[in-house]
Amino acid sequence: MITGERMAAVDANAAALGVPRKQLMESSGHAVARAVRAVADPGARVVVVAGRGNNGGDAFVAARFLDEYDVTTLLLGRADQIGTEIARENWDALQRSDYDTRSVTDSSEFASDATALDLDEADVIVDAMLGTGISGDLREPAATAARAINDAATTVVAVDVPSGFDADGGDHADNAVEADRVVTFHDTKPGLDELAADVTVADIGIPDAAERFVGPGDIDLARPDGRAGRPYIIGGGPYTGAPALAAQAALRASAELSFVAAPESVAGEIQGYSEDLIVQSYESDVLTPERAEDLLETAEQYDNVVVLGPGLGTADETLEAARQFLESYTGRVVVDADALEVVPDLETEATLVCTPNRRELAGMGGPDVDDLADAADEIEAFAAELGHVVLAKGANDVITDGERTRISRSGTVGMKVGGTGDTLAGIVAALLEHAEPLDAAAAGAHVNGVAGERLAETQAFGFLASDMLEELPAVLWGGADE
Numbered sequence: 001m002i003t004g005e006r007m008a009a010v011d012a013n014a015a016a017l018g019v020p021r022k023q024l025m026e027s028s029g030h031a032v033a034r035a036v037r038a039v040a041d042p043g044a045r046v047v048v049v050a051g052r053g054n055n056g057g058d059a060f061v062a063a064r065f066l067d068e069y070d071v072t073t074l075l076l077g078r079a080d081q082i083g084t085e086i087a088r089e090n091w092d093a094l095q096r097s098d099y100d101t102r103s104v105t106d107s108s109e110f111a112s113d114a115t116a117l118d119l120d121e122a123d124v125i126v127d128a129m130l131g132t133g134i135s136g137d138l139r140e141p142a143a144t145a146a147r148a149i150n151d152a153a154t155t156v157v158a159v160d161v162p163s164g165f166d167a168d169g170g171d172h173a174d175n176a177v178e179a180d181r182v183v184t185f186h187d188t189k190p191g192l193d194e195l196a197a198d199v200t201v202a203d204i205g206i207p208d209a210a211e212r213f214v215g216p217g218d219i220d221l222a223r224p225d226g227r228a229g230r231p232y233i234i235g236g237g238p239y240t241g242a243p244a245l246a247a248q249a250a251l252r253a254s255a256e257l258s259f260v261a262a263p264e265s266v267a268g269e270i271q272g273y274s275e276d277l278i279v280q281s282y283e284s285d286v287l288t289p290e291r292a293e294d295l296l297e298t299a300e301q302y303d304n305v306v307v308l309g310p311g312l313g314t315a316d317e318t319l320e321a322a323r324q325f326l327e328s329y330t331g332r333v334v335v336d337a338d339a340l341e342v343v344p345d346l347e348t349e350a351t352l353v354c355t356p357n358r359r360e361l362a363g364m365g366g367p368d369v370d371d372l373a374d375a376a377d378e379i380e381a382f383a384a385e386l387g388h389v390v391l392a393k394g395a396n397d398v399i400t401d402g403e404r405t406r407i408s409r410s411g412t413v414g415m416k417v418g419g420t421g422d423t424l425a426g427i428v429a430a431l432l433e434h435a436e437p438l439d440a441a442a443a444g445a446h447v448n449g450v451a452g453e454r455l456a457e458t459q460a461f462g463f464l465a466s467d468m469l470e471e472l473p474a475v476l477w478g479g480a481d482e
């Protein structure tokens with residue numbers, strides 16, 4: 001099962017692996033043609049009703065594979081409104097090759113007399129108006145076309161999903177197409193099996209690696225579309241740089257404000273690193289259980305994403321405070337560094353993303369291996385046992401929620417420098433404001449790694465974690481679709 005949103009991410013990852021979307025569209029179109037052949041013999045009349053997105057593009061390809069049928073392809077709208085280059089290229093190919101195509105710009109052509117468009121006469125209607133790109137109920141002209149398709153006594157083969165179906169599992173349109181058969185791509189979509197339709201999943205040649213390895217599509221999925229969120233970094237005491245790096249990374253990754261709660265003895269120093277931070281001090285040299293109560297109140301009041309751990313140290317009272325905080329908080333927390341050791345036997349309702357390095361993972365009771373990717377299954381089982389998302393950091397990062405597991409191969413040896421784990425924690429905190437925990441963790445790992453790779457191009461092993469901060473916006477938004 002895969003949602004339409006995740007499908008788009010996997011598709012972008014496939015492109016990065018060298019399997020571009022146009023190639024996938026060719027496979028999709030071929031699969032649609034096979035489905036048509038399964039319901040009608042050569043010579044049968046096929047009417048393709050196509051929208052202006054890639055769902056339509058799949059059907060333009062299908063038309064090319066159906067030369068032995070009597071096919072007419074109807075485009076809903078004008079050709080110059082086709083929304084993607086690959087769909088347009090496939091439409092243009094039909095034009096140049098003299099396929100029977102027609103652009104329907106007036107939906108009354110469907111409303112007034114369906115037979116004028118041959119829908120009743122057809123043996124098969126291919127519904128390629130809308131796929132995973134839909135939002136909301138069908139709008140015109142698709143709404144009228146859907147009515148006409150549903151009114152025709154003709155077998156309907158839907159491309160990917162029936163038009164009007166929400167492949168992200170939300171509310172389906174009331175005015176959706178009722179399909180007899182659905183050819184969906186790569187994996188089934190949530191809710192498809194509840195339809196009264198015969199659903200086939202077509203393998204369109206997406207490599208497993210596009211799902212397994214984190215790539216640009218994972219960044220697309222978690223990419224913030226504006227500033228939001230006020231992460232609360234509970235850190236500092238024996239160390240001061242770590243919370244400052246995490247807080248600054250969160251700002252670079254879209255947080256509106258970064259708050260750092262730190263002991264009075266170091267608050268000034270943390271503030272001194274950056275005028276962009278809001279540092280709130282508490283009386284003490286380290287975090288203690290007496291302070292945890294106040295921090296909890298603040299975090300609850302603002303429903304902050306919390307980063308707990310950077311620079312806190314391992315004093316018994318600090319770990320006790322971390323435990324108490326986590327046992328009472330019900331929000332989202334990135335648990336990093338020293339605070340990780342309290343997680344294994346913790347009772348909490350909070351949503352945790354734990355970010356251990358190899359040593360910390362072993363300390364928590366997880367596997368101890370050189371290459372974390374080799375132990376991905378064990379780390380998955382470990383996360384399932386914990387009941388939290390684990391982002392295990394190494395040359396390869398393993399990101400898992402105990403059921404789904406992804407591996408981030410990005411990064412470079414120069415990132416062995418201190419502080420890159422802190423930037424990662426801050427990035428994940430910012431992304432948690434926009435994305436699901438697993439998606440935020442996977443994208444965060446990738447963004448951090450790519451930032452390091454970019455610096456390594458000119459600075460080899462000589463860059464610092466603080467240098468990574470300025471790279472983050474370009475990695476997050478530089479490659480965004482226009």
Ligand SMILES: NC(=O)C1=CN([C@@H]2O[C@H](COP(=O)(O)OP(=O)(O)OC[C@H]3O[C@@H](n4cnc5c(N)ncnc54)[C@H](O)[C@@H]3O)[C@@H](O)[C@H]2O)[C@@H](O)CC1
Nearest residue numbers: 011025053054055130131132133134135136137138139160
């Ligand atoms: N993601 C993938 O990996 C692949 C996707 N493919 C195809 O691409 C499809 C998704 O393509 P797109 O993202 O271009 O999206 P669609 O083709 O589903 O539709 C996008 C268009 O629909 C319009 N639209 C949105 N909501 C509407 C509504 N309620 N009423 C009327 N019009 C509406 C939008 O303005 C946009 O022009 C998939 O369903 C599948 O058929 C395949 O080609 C192969 C691989």
Ligand SMILES: [K+]
Nearest residue numbers: 127130161163
């Ligand atoms: K469709």
